[in-house]
Amino acid sequence: MFCPYCQHKETRVLETRFNKAGALRRRRHCTHCDTRFSTQEVVVHSMPHVQKKDGRKEPFNKEKLRKGIQSACLKRPVSLAQIEQIVDKISNYAAQNSKKEVKSEIIGHMLMTELKRLDDVAYVRFASVYRTFADVNEFVKSLSEPTDKSEGRR
Numbered sequence: 001m002f003c004p005y006c007q008h009k010e011t012r013v014l015e016t017r018f019n020k021a022g023a024l025r026r027r028r029h030c031t032h033c034d035t036r037f038s039t040q041e042v043v044v045h046s047m048p049h050v051q052k053k054d055g056r057k058e059p060f061n062k063e064k065l066r067k068g069i070q071s072a073c074l075k076r077p078v079s080l081a082q083i084e085q086i087v088d089k090i091s092n093y094a095a096q097n098s099k100k101e102v103k104s105e106i107i108g109h110m111l112m113t114e115l116k117r118l119d120d121v122a123y124v125r126f127a128s129v130y131r132t133f134a135d136v137n138e139f140v141k142s143l144s145e146p147t148d149k150s151e152g153r154r
Contacts, residue, residue, distance in 0.1 A: 030086075065107070078119055
């Protein structure tokens, strides 16, 4: 590890800890300029691309997923921790069960299932934007259907 102050390549590790995010944090000492500094090591996951309904492909974006959930849960009794759990669950699924691509429909169904368990109003808000409906009757009918379609695709 190079010293960030003098660029000397010999540094000593004084202490190693894991932080809450699972990163490895190391306190180091440069033997050349006698300064101390900290480094962090994190695992970098390669996320798949999302295949949209129209055939387009875009990189998986946790922030886009998080914003969609937050919009659906606006002014609802849903904590940020609950939102993060959903984001982590769907992100982990995408990373572990997809080689290069995951269909947006699978992500959408998973998200609808999680929102249905969490808050009915958030579920209805998301469903009204996620699905395209011809009329109100089709919308009402779809709300009464089970949402566990993604469970069978695993």
